[in-house]
Amino acid sequence: MEELKQAGLTENESKVYLGLIELGPSLAGGVARKTGLHRRTVYDTTEMLIQKGLVGYILKNNRRIFQASNPNRLIEIIQEKQNLLLPFVESIQQKYNSTKEKEETNFYKGKEGLKTVFEEQLDSKEILILGASPKAYEILQFYFKWYDKTRKQKKIKSRIIASDKKISNIPLAEIKYLPEKYTSPVSVNIYENKTAIIVWAKDPIAIVIKNKEIADAYRSYFELMWKIARK
Known part of the structure; x- marks a missing residue:
């Protein structure tokens, strides 16, 4: 779970994602029982995971059945963060090089x-x-x-x-x-x-x-x- 936190997931997001990996396609109630989280918390957490592309769902009888995305998506998230951060790092690197005293x-x-x-x-x-x-x-x-x-x-x-x-x-x-x-x-x-x-x-x-x-x-x-x- 610590590795998922390093990828930017919260503790609840990590629990829900790993729960869905083990359960396969599941209703919120099943995820709640698996993770020990309140059902409302599961719904809120899956919304965040959907935004991150780590969870998808299908509607069946007007009920959402959630499913974890391929774990490779975690690597993509890290790469996306690196790509966003790279221009900023390059800009401050120039300032760092110009001001850092050489020992x-x-x-x-x-x-x-x-x-x-x-x-x-x-x-x-x-x-x-x-x-x-x-x-x-x-x-x-x-x-x-x-x-x-x-x-x-x-x-x-x-x-x-x-x-x-x-x-x-x-x-x-x-x-x-x-x-x-x-x-x-x-x-x-x-x-x-x-x-x-x-x-x-x-x-x-x-x-x-x-x-x-x-x-x-x-x-x-x-x-x-x-x-x-x-x-």
Whole structure:
């Protein structure tokens, strides 16, 4: 019966149709006894099934004798619905394709790869950095001088949460600190709809995820830690 519901039949319509399949040509009273439905309900339900082409009837002695149509009609009903729905789906598919943000995950390795990640951030309005590591300035020492200068020229503000007081005196940046025990070689940069997870190892790597929901989730976590951190 669940399959008939998937085809768009109500519970009563399913009962009456299956009842007629088993009974063959029948009066409303016979269908009522078979299905346990009230006779008036059977009449109302058969009218709906007639409209759907699933039940027919003949008049004999001014009485309707109902008969179920070929079950292939169920497939036709589904196909008809698909045909009606197809133009609508095609129209909204175009809107979906034009507005859906494409999710991307990119991996970068080495100093040059990380430079690509940071230069991309220079098109942002604000950069949030969770777990800033002093190793960043050791690995990309000369590059960050240019990066911070360019960020300042573009007036891109940054908020930074670090655990090492060596992270200080960065232009256009507000810095707060967590206890040193939370120091880690991994930092997370959040900007626009992207999240960059950076591992400041000897051969550094970065994973950049382009996804608004993920970026917003990390942004919320950053704001929570920002309240906990101290200047």
